[in-house]
Amino acid sequence: MLDVISFNQNTFPLIYEQDSSLPIVYFKLLFKNSGRAYDEIAGEASFFARLLNEGSDDSFFKELELRAINLSASADFETFDISIDCLKEHFPFAIKKLYSLLLKPNFSDKILSRLKNTVLGELASKNSDFDYLAKRLLDKTVYPYKEFQSSMDGDEKSIKDINLNALKRYYENLLNSENLVLCIGGDLKKDDFIREISPILELFSSKKTEKKHFDFVEVKKDTLELKKQSTQAYVYFASPAKLSLKDKDLYLAKIAIFVLGAGGFGSRIMEEIRVKRGLAYSAYARLNLCLSYERIFGYLQTKSENSSLAKNLLREIFSNFIKNGINEHEFEQTKKFMLGSSCLHYESLAKRLNIALREFYQGLKIGQLKEELKFIENSSLKDLNSYIKEHKEFEKLVFASIQNEYS
Structure with a gap:
């Protein structure tokens, strides 16, 4: 069902289904207008997802694994999302950890350097993946826009250009309250869910992002x-x-x-x-x-x-x-x-x-x-x-x- 949450003069669309058949909770934050198509530097959205998937410190994911909590971030061409699925009893802890992650993402030079090496290595390996290269060639041919000139991860030049300030700008500008849609389901009452996630909603600023549309180039x-x-x-x-x-x-x-x-x-x-x-x-x-x-x-x-x-x-x-x-x-x-x-x-x-x-x-x-x-x-x-x-x-x-x- 579709509902709306009102919080601090902001309203957030909510997709909600209560299901008590199993003691589990499934939760997602979806941000519109925030994927690869909206990168200032190609690959930013995907890179920031990788950064969040590193956790806020070395013990972050160890604590989640002990409780069988799955928390992950991902980006696609149009959107960015953060997902949690866990047992009902561990949902408050999962939200607490997500709050700490979003409050202070690990914007460190050490993480930045390691992730750059990882992405550059992956991009280098794709240079011999002809299937991947052919798909990229098609995208560039029918959509001659800068947003299609490199993959979700960007290219070697753009990855080298990504820095901590760029990632901070991406986070502040695109993961905002105007773009946010909430999705929750499982063995949890709506009021309990709203109470648990309210601190997280305070973290996002109110900014507007214009939607983009790309026309197919009709050339034989x-x-x-x-x-x-x-x-x-x-x-x-x-x-x-x-x-x-x-x-x-x-x-x-x-x-x-x-x-x-x-x-x-x-x-x-x-x-x-x-x-x-x-x-x-x-x-x-x-x-x-x-x-x-x-x-x-x-x-x-x-x-x-x-x-x-x-x-x-x-x-x-x-x-x-x-x-x-x-x-x-x-x-x-x-x-x-x-x-x-x-x-x-x-x-x-x-x-x-x-x-x-x-x-x-x-x-x-x-x-x-x-x-x-x-x-x-x-x-x-x-x-x-x-x-x-x-x-x-x-x-x-x-x-x-x-x-x-x-x-």
């Missing part, structure tokens, strides 16, 4: 990098998707993309590329919708000498899909799977809370996913194929590949 392009060490072609592709998370008929797009490439074996892409022609072990296309960007995104790996054939085949698959839509068998099987597997989304407290949190974050009403299942159940093949024909932008494929120089 096939970007290729040659690496003589590569024995395969790593092919990533994307196409624009003129869709919004709030579209009332978005469920039709989800059915369509499931048939096209998100459904594993049986999907068009897998059948044509792997089953019939043996060009790849795995091939997929997925709907990649966020608040900050929208696209269809996919991948396959094949022999370098087959990469042109595979790309041409993908173009043909997309073209035929838009032109002819899907058939009755594909439609019924996809509906059956999507409806039949829906119960798995809600099988645990953590999953239910994360679904509700995602719905709220995306500007949807709580319970939207369940309503969407009803629309899927009542959908018609005629409406779906009409919808598919309207989205000719799906055909505008952009490729980014890494393969060896002998192809």
Whole structure:
């Protein structure tokens, strides 16, 4: 359920579910507009998450482990979050430790230097990860913005530029009360939860962060990098998707993309590329919708000498899909799977809370996913194929590949 906490003239959205079936508590602080897309120096959000995951001192995580408390911070492209899960009896202690961590993060030169060495080592190892490099190449090709020019962790130059003052600015400016959404569930009454976390809410200043949005560059392009060490072609592709998370008929797009490439074996892409022609072990296309960007995104790996054939085949698959839509068998099987597997989304407290949190974050009403299942159940093949024909932008494929120089 969705609620609101009022505290010191601030209001905080609260996603809450009381569940007394087990004596556990699941808690998350989610900060909007605070991930990689909002870094002042590329990699700041991810770096600050690493810093929090070092604890406030050497005994920090030892004390948590003794009580089986899991506390971790992470950053993605749009958001930053801090999560706790533990037994109900240890929740007050977990909150006390989180308070001490957020009150005085370990902004020390020693931690900064060690984390820089760790990140730089990881980035160096990724220079020979052709799959990673191909995905990065695609992102830079279709989104020519500074926010996409390096990974979540930044690059070698940006990591060297990160300093303690930059991390302090990131913390003060982006992890603020305007961006904060609270999520709590388990064997805990709401009033008890509010009492426990009130000290933490005092730590965040009231600042506003403007949302960002990035447009897909609709240019027919096939970007290729040659690496003589590569024995395969790593092919990533994307196409624009003129869709919004709030579209009332978005469920039709989800059915369509499931048939096209998100459904594993049986999907068009897998059948044509792997089953019939043996060009790849795995091939997929997925709907990649966020608040900050929208696209269809996919991948396959094949022999370098087959990469042109595979790309041409993908173009043909997309073209035929838009032109002819899907058939009755594909439609019924996809509906059956999507409806039949829906119960798995809600099988645990953590999953239910994360679904509700995602719905709220995306500007949807709580319970939207369940309503969407009803629309899927009542959908018609005629409406779906009409919808598919309207989205000719799906055909505008952009490729980014890494393969060896002998192809």
